Amino acid sequence: MTAVSNLTVDLPAGVVGLVGANGAGKSTLIKILLGLMPPTSGTASILGFDCLTDGLAIREVVGYMPESECLPLDVAATEFLVHMARMSGLPANIARERAADTLRHVGLYEERYRPIGGYSTGMKQRVKLAQALVHDPQLVFLDEPTNGLDPAGRDEMLGLIARISADFGISVVVTSHLLGELERISDHIVVIEGGVLQRSTSTADATRLSGALLVEVTDQADAVMARLRERGAKVAASAASGTFAVEMSDEAVPSWVVTVVADLGVGLVRLQRRRHHLAEIFQTEADAAPQEVQS
Amino acid sequence: MTTTPGDAVNDSVIHDIGFRHYDGPRLGRGWAFRSLLLETLRGAFGLGRPAKVKIMPWVLVGIFTVPAVVIVAVTIFTKLDSLPISYTAYPVAMSLIVSLFLAGRAPYAVSRDLRDGIMPLYLSRPIKRQDYVYAKFLGLALAVFIFIATPITVLLVGSLLATFPVGHEVWTWLGGMLMAAVLACLITSISLVLASFTKRRGLGVAAVLATLVLASGFANVLVSVVDMKSSRTNGSFFAVLDPYLLVDTLSGAWLGVDRYNGPSQPIGAVETLFFTAALVVLVGGMLAILLRRFRKVGGV
Numbered sequence: 001m002t003a004v005s006n007l008t009v010d011l012p013a014g015v016v017g018l019v020g021a022n023g024a025g026k027s028t029l030i031k032i033l034l035g036l037m038p039p040t041s042g043t044a045s046i047l048g049f050d051c052l053t054d055g056l057a058i059r060e061v062v063g064y065m066p067e068s069e070c071l072p073l074d075v076a077a078t079e080f081l082v083h084m085a086r087m088s089g090l091p092a093n094i095a096r097e098r099a100a101d102t103l104r105h106v107g108l109y110e111e112r113y114r115p116i117g118g119y120s121t122g123m124k125q126r127v128k129l130a131q132a133l134v135h136d137p138q139l140v141f142l143d144e145p146t147n148g149l150d151p152a153g154r155d156e157m158l159g160l161i162a163r164i165s166a167d168f169g170i171s172v173v174v175t176s177h178l179l180g181e182l183e184r185i186s187d188h189i190v191v192i193e194g195g196v197l198q199r200s201t202s203t204a205d206a207t208r209l210s211g212a213l214l215v216e217v218t219d220q221a222d223a224v225m226a227r228l229r230e231r232g233a234k235v236a237a238s239a240a241s242g243t244f245a246v247e248m249s250d251e252a253v254p255s256w257v258v259t260v261v262a263d264l265g266v267g268l269v270r271l272q273r274r275r276h277h278l279a280e281i282f283q284t285e286a287d288a289a290p291q292e293v294q295s
Numbered sequence: 296m297t298t299t300p301g302d303a304v305n306d307s308v309i310h311d312i313g314f315r316h317y318d319g320p321r322l323g324r325g326w327a328f329r330s331l332l333l334e335t336l337r338g339a340f341g342l343g344r345p346a347k348v349k350i351m352p353w354v355l356v357g358i359f360t361v362p363a364v365v366i367v368a369v370t371i372f373t374k375l376d377s378l379p380i381s382y383t384a385y386p387v388a389m390s391l392i393v394s395l396f397l398a399g400r401a402p403y404a405v406s407r408d409l410r411d412g413i414m415p416l417y418l419s420r421p422i423k424r425q426d427y428v429y430a431k432f433l434g435l436a437l438a439v440f441i442f443i444a445t446p447i448t449v450l451l452v453g454s455l456l457a458t459f460p461v462g463h464e465v466w467t468w469l470g471g472m473l474m475a476a477v478l479a480c481l482i483t484s485i486s487l488v489l490a491s492f493t494k495r496r497g498l499g500v501a502a503v504l505a506t507l508v509l510a511s512g513f514a515n516v517l518v519s520v521v522d523m524k525s526s527r528t529n530g531s532f533f534a535v536l537d538p539y540l541l542v543d544t545l546s547g548a549w550l551g552v553d554r555y556n557g558p559s560q561p562i563g564a565v566e567t568l569f570f571t572a573a574l575v576v577l578v579g580g581m582l583a584i585l586l587r588r589f590r591k592v593g594g595v
Binding site: 034036055056057059060061062063064068069070071072073074075079084086087088089090091094098101104115131135136167168170192214 | 313314315316317319320321322323324326327330331334343344345350353365407408413414415417418419420421422423
């Protein structure tokens with residue numbers, strides 16, 4: 001069985017979203033990178049370690065949150081985290097300290113002294129995340145961390161993942177079969193399908209290329225558009241009156257809009273960054289028709 | 296997250312010190328192995344677990360130790376000139392309690408990990424797959440050894456209180472410790488294999504208890520029947536079918552102490568070799584099966 005074939009990809013630091021349908025080979029890729037499964041051919045290296053030979057060294061400085069249920073139900077979260085920290089090689093007193101700290105960072109407070117069996121799905125996901133972070137890894141693999149969570153829980157989990165990279169300074173590789181949720185937090189998106197790389201793009205690139213501003217004014221839309229064109233902006237009118245789009249050809253475009261609107265003394269109803277939805281990466285031809293995208 | 300109290304009267308503030316990084320030593324594979332072994336040992340006695348997990352092991356420790364205390368009391372007050380039971384025979388005489396302890400603790404050590412799917416977490420730590428098997432085995436074997444050694448040590452204390460010759464008592468007690476370790480390794484390996492084939496703890500408990508108790512009864516009957524029919528001690532070879540009888544026979548063969556069971560004549564060199572080989576093959580075979588069992592667990 002081939003789960004991943006001819007996959008050549010460089011994963012940069014920051015949050016990397018690994019997207020693919022179930023069975024696309026995301027989990028297999030993670031297992032190869034953790035040094036748990038040798039690839040039949042080819043090489044893989046992570047943080048400068050060779051995945052074929054340095055498995056033990058890799059697993060000392062990498063965290064892993066599996067997709068599956070993986071928590072003992074009759075043990076309190078603190079006890080469990082102390083044990084997992086020790087399993088990662090931390091001395092006993094440090095393990096105890098970091099277990100409490102890490103649980104606090106993922107948002108578990110008093111409940112951490114109760115057995116995990118009584119936790120909600122959201123709390124269990126937090127404990128799973130905490131055990132991947134407790135030993136202060138340089139990189140964490142999070143396999144479908146939002147699985148089974150309700151929309152509010154998803155948002156909180158995604159917020160936490162963004163913090164891991166931004167505030168904790170730990171690189172993240174996060175998988176999901178939902179592209180939409182990963183584009184919100186990822187710096188880089190890798191799409192695999194059937195074990196084959198489809199696309200590897202920086203989200204910053206993707207949004208810069210296709211970024212546009214959706215502008216809505218109360219009055220004199222034509223005059224505003226004319227003045228923006230004078231400044232060299234590409235402007236596209238839309239069917240709705242008073243609404244038009246300006247291409248983000250320059251970082252200063254939003255301030256141009258504000259200046260023009262102020263000069264003409266009209267009301268600005270909407271100034272919205274219209275991000276090219278990353279789902280469109282799948283399309284070979286970008287859809288030229290203006291479309292509304294929720295940001 | 297900074298928690299600021301709403302009113303100015305209470306000026307206690309919890310400061311978020313942010314995520315702290317760790318750049319101290321990482322102790323690696325050996326330490327992780329030791330931690331897993333210790334965790335298994337603690338788990339066997341319910342330490343760090345809710346109260347209901349503690350009940351069974353400690354009740355059994357009590358049941359297993361009380362007879363030793365009674366024996367000591369009787370020995371001292373009736374002024375016997377030696378202990379009525381040898382250090383090596385005690386766990387064999389009380390084999391049902393030892394089996395009950397194993398039946399509870401072996402599934403607790405492995406079936407739970409299988410059921411809760413914890414293997415991927417261990418595998419993502421700096422250990423190798425076989426480390427898990429050896430740590431679980433040694434951790435539980437150590438727990439069983441402590442379990443068995445406790446009443447044996449009570450017997451030693453009693454014999455010293457009864458002012459029996461110190462040298463002789465300590466020496467035979469050391470023999471008892473050795474055989475307790477051998478017995479612990481043997482029955483732990485068998486029990487872990489049985490428990491590792493089911494995620495359901497109840498099934499594991501039943502399998503371990505049934506196997507140990509049935510093997511015991513079966514082997515004892517065979518040994519007695521064949522011994523009655525034959526003038527020689529051919530029947531004692533069947534002792535290999537029962538871990539307790541096997542270790543009891545080895546006590547006689549290696550240490551020359553009184554056996555709990557079986558004929559009292561000395562054991563020949565051939566038999567000694569046979570039983571020693573049987574012990575090695577059994578423990579080695581069980582560990583091999585365990586390693587094989589865990590080769591694919593964890594979805595990798």
